[in-house]
Amino acid sequence: MTGSRGWLAVKGKDVAAVLAELDLVRTPESSLHAQRGLSIVLPGGWFIVITRFASPLLTEDALLPLSQGCKVVGVQWDENAISVATAYENGKPSWHVEHNAESEVRVLVTSGELPPSFDILHARFESEQDAADAAGEDVDCFHALPVELAEAITGFEYELGAGAYGVDAFEGWKVGQDVIPRAASRRLRRRMARSARPWWRFW
16 A cells, blocks of 8 residues: 555445535546545445545544444555544444554554454464564555454455446545535534634645
């Protein structure tokens, strides 16, 4: 992976309800490949909304209320900054895994009850890092762990095309009438209102 990316996944809530709570509406845009401003429903029931790294849609203030009555996973990744995966369920934080590119390679910040797949991935990344260190390679294998954990939970992989999920294309979305998502808390609304850059300018 290179560059940066951000996406969220929701399971257990109707797609129309998710879009309404985030104040997003459908657009005619479609694509065979994942990119910002698109979404897709996976065979396993997860609804994926692709946004950008550091998007307000991926803050706790947006995802926590969205998780009422369902499961939500938010992912943010930047090759030079941080890699984060955070899960919420029924309006409460569930688990969190974070790796900072500027910290020591094997350091992960975690909280909550981590899914079983975390231990499997951690063992694999330990082995890969051991091999890289032995070969004298300056690589940070652990930076991909939070993203791969979210992929294992949801079944979504950014690099795969729509056909891999058995659908024709990713579908477009845009911000609706409200500048601030209806699911947002008062704190997020105040922060967005003070922002000099309109948060809805994803491009």
